[in-house]
Amino acid sequence: MTGMFSRFKKDPFAFLCRAFNKLVVAPFKYRVKGNYDAERYWKDRFTRYGLSLKGVGDEGISDAENDTMYQKAGRSFLSLCRQRRVDFPTARILEIGCGNGFYANLLAEQGVRHYVGIDITDVFFPELRRRHPSFQFSRLDITSDGLRGEFDLILMIDVIEHITSDTGLQAAFDNVKNCLAQNGIFLVAPVPEKGKRSLFYVRFWSLSEIMRHFTDFDVVASVPFRYNRMLAVRKP
Numbered sequence: 170m171t172g173m174f175s176r177f178k179k180d181p182f183a184f185l186c187r188a189f190n191k192l193v194v195a196p197f198k199y200r201v202k203g204n205y206d207a208e209r210y211w212k213d214r215f216t217r218y219g220l221s222l223k224g225v226g227d228e229g230i231s232d233a234e235n236d237t238m239y240q241k242a243g244r245s246f247l248s249l250c251r252q253r254r255v256d257f258p259t260a261r262i263l264e265i266g267c268g269n270g271f272y273a274n275l276l277a278e279q280g281v282r283h284y285v286g287i288d289i290t291d292v293f294f295p296e297l298r299r300r301h302p303s304f305q306f307s308r309l310d311i312t313s314d315g316l317r318g319e320f321d322l323i324l325m326i327d328v329i330e331h332i333t334s335d336t337g338l339q340a341a342f343d344n345v346k347n348c349l350a351q352n353g354i355f356l357v358a359p360v361p362e363k364g365k366r367s368l369f370y371v372r373f374w375s376l377s378e379i380m381r382h383f384t385d386f387d388v389v390a391s392v393p394f395r396y397n398r399m400l401a402v403r404k405p
């Protein structure tokens with residue numbers, strides 16, 4: 170990811186407009202009682218960017234830079250799945266926050282047959298259903314709705330940092346634990362060393378804050394993911 174200074178140098182006007190929007194306009198529009206209206210925020214953002222990776226990725230960099238970042242993230246994901254010997258054709262897979270389907274596409278290429286993608290907004294569902302007719306897509310808020318089903322692999326990539334409250338995180342992880350099969354793997358990223366709140370819709374959760382919810386789980390793999398880690402924990 171490009172640093173703040175180089176982004177500013179590249180296009181100072183665009184940088185300042187984005188900063189003003191993220192720090193003043195958008196919080197005013199989406200903030201609700203210390204949290205934010207995630208459904209509205211993501212719906213508006215996806216409607217603005219369409220299928221461009223700027224919608225799910227980084228708005229401050231180009232499509233090509235987002236593509237490079239995503240290709241790298243995809244390799245981290247597949248390397249972790251390989252380490253855990255995920256059997257793609259038979260595994261029952263749930264993706265939390267499937268966005269515009271980057272990981273759904275990757276999983277389809279690996280021969281996955283049993284895939285459920287959930288997201289707080291259904292903006293991309295018509296396109297995702299067209300691309301992957303045998304996959305299932307449901308609109309669901311992981312922090313307040315109950316999840317159903319049993320899965321061998323649950324992935325939640327670039328979603329955890331958009332859960333900004335302790336209660337939201339607790340509810341999301343309760344859903345994960347309830348739906349994971351015995352010996353099932355939960356894969357989550359980004360996992361930084363230190364947690365912090367950065368923007369109205371971004372709250373990074375540290376490794377220890379995450380592991381507090383998974384005391385009886387084993388950490389079975391960890392690979393680099395941008396500046397942080399991608400983690401896999403196994404249900405005993």
Ligand SMILES: C[S@@+](CC[C@H](N)C(=O)[O-])C[C@H]1O[C@@H](n2cnc3c(N)ncnc32)[C@H](O)[C@@H]1O
Nearest residue numbers: 211225266267268288289310311312326327328
């Ligand atoms: C940064 S995007 C990442 C999308 C995708 N995982 C990827 O890596 O390309 C965050 C995604 O999480 C979804 N999301 C945010 N909060 C959610 C919630 N509470 N429940 C379900 N999905 C949520 C958003 O709609 C969006 O698709």
